[in-house]
Amino acid sequence: MRRDTRLSGVLHVLLHMAEQKEPVTSEALAKAMDTNAVVIRRMMSGLRDHGFVRSEKGHGGGWCLVRDLAKISLRDIYEALGRPSLFAIGNRAQSPKCLVEQAVNAALDQAFDDAEALLLSRLGNVTLAMLSADFQKRLGDRRNRHRLEIVHAS
Amino acid sequence: MRRDTRLSGVLHVLLHMAEQKEPVTSEALAKAMDTNAVVIRRMMSGLRDHGFVRSEKGHGGGWCLVRDLAKISLRDIYEALGRPSLFAIGNRAQSPKCLVEQAVNAALDQAFDDAEALLLSRLGNVTLAMLSADFQKRLGDRRNRHRLEIVHAS
DNA sequence: CAATCATGTAATATCGTTAGTTACATGAGA
DNA sequence: TCTCATGTAACTAACGATATTACATGATTG
Numbered sequence: 001m002r003r004d005t006r007l008s009g010v011l012h013v014l015l016h017m018a019e020q021k022e023p024v025t026s027e028a029l030a031k032a033m034d035t036n037a038v039v040i041r042r043m044m045s046g047l048r049d050h051g052f053v054r055s056e057k058g059h060g061g062g063w064c065l066v067r068d069l070a071k072i073s074l075r076d077i078y079e080a081l082g083r084p085s086l087f088a089i090g091n092r093a094q095s096p097k098c099l100v101e102q103a104v105n106a107a108l109d110q111a112f113d114d115a116e117a118l119l120l121s122r123l124g125n126v127t128l129a130m131l132s133a134d135f136q137k138r139l140g141d142r143r144n145r146h147r148l149e150i151v152h153a154s
Numbered sequence: 155m156r157r158d159t160r161l162s163g164v165l166h167v168l169l170h171m172a173e174q175k176e177p178v179t180s181e182a183l184a185k186a187m188d189t190n191a192v193v194i195r196r197m198m199s200g201l202r203d204h205g206f207v208r209s210e211k212g213h214g215g216g217w218c219l220v221r222d223l224a225k226i227s228l229r230d231i232y233e234a235l236g237r238p239s240l241f242a243i244g245n246r247a248q249s250p251k252c253l254v255e256q257a258v259n260a261a262l263d264q265a266f267d268d269a270e271a272l273l274l275s276r277l278g279n280v281t282l283a284m285l286s287a288d289f290q291k292r293l294g295d296r297r298n299r300h301r302l303e304i305v306h307a308s
Numbered sequence: 309c310a311a312t313c314a315t316g317t318a319a320t321a322t323c324g325t326t327a328g329t330t331a332c333a334t335g336a337g338a
Numbered sequence: 339t340c341t342c343a344t345g346t347a348a349c350t351a352a353c354g355a356t357a358t359t360a361c362a363t364g365a366t367t368g
Contacts, residue, residue, distance in 0.1 A: 328351075
């Protein structure tokens with residue numbers, strides 16, 4: 001099944017914005033993400049409504065982060081996107097009359113509810129600041145690898 | 155996103171089959187599930203290949219359960235269906251060059267992997283026998299409700 | 309104030325996946 | 339041999355995420 005990549009996409013955008021002091025245009029973000037500017041605006045509208053980012057029109061306009069990265073969790077972002085459904089698997093009928101199907105739904109619902117609770121809790125424990133730190137670490141690692149390659153080549 | 159309802163559907167079918175001693179035709183199952191016989195056969199083919207059910211052609215043919223209900227977990231069924239993807243949310247790129255996206259993917263993967271592990275473990279702890287028992291209990295409850303209604307009406 | 313830049317948003321197209329249908333082949337049993 | 343039932347391929351329909359186009363709105367600059 002085709003997956004919803006908005007959460008992944010929005011996080012990518014936000015971290016790129018965090019690297020920039022100036023507002024970033026939808027056009028620039030779209031280029032970095034290899035997509036269309038309208039897609040960016042659509043993804044960001046929820047975040048704006050929830051006060052995570054601000055958008056400015058006209059010259060020098062674009063998108064800015066408003067809150068501290070350490071104060072934004074992945075779960076916050078997920079909710080700002082409108083809590084898209086997490087699972088690709090579901091029940092055939094919502095409130096079936098068939099008692100067999102009721103028993104099936106009850107069992108599946110319990111398992112999926114547990115998994116959803118765990119997932120949301122995990123997302124709640126990761127902040128954008130942590131992601132940014134991880135990115136910085138990867139950047140350092142890459143630099144070190146390059147340095148090694150240079151040494152070995154000489 | 156549209157959800158994959160095959161797991162729910164197969165479980166429904168299997169429990170209905172458990173109530174019947176004779177083989178059940180795809181046509182009969184399709185009627186109970188309000189769908190098409192071909193859809194049933196398609197869903198069941200994986201289960202047959204994994205030895206959970208048997209299919210017989212010709213007069214008196216149809217589908218039979220092979221194993222004990224207590225020996226089949228919901229996870230077994232899930233795997234027999236070919237482990238369809240569980241989540242409706244995913245990463246934009248599989249192995250991105252962008253370090254920002256790598257950091258995002260790593261964080262999301264960890265959360266989703268944990269949730270998947272929990273979900274599969276939960277599914278592994280529920281057997282078809284348990285579902286069948288739950289169904290029988292619901293049946294008893296319904297009978298009791300009806301009996302009460304009759305008493306109150308008299 | 310006019311030109312330009314950027315967002316806001318509706319309408320539409322595209323693409324992939326699941327579900328449903330039709331058609332026909334195969335095999336078992338009466 | 340006729341009928342019943344599965345096995346399977348091919349096609350259609352429906353749905354949702356993503357992409358694109360078009361145009362309106364508002365801010366900045368000269």
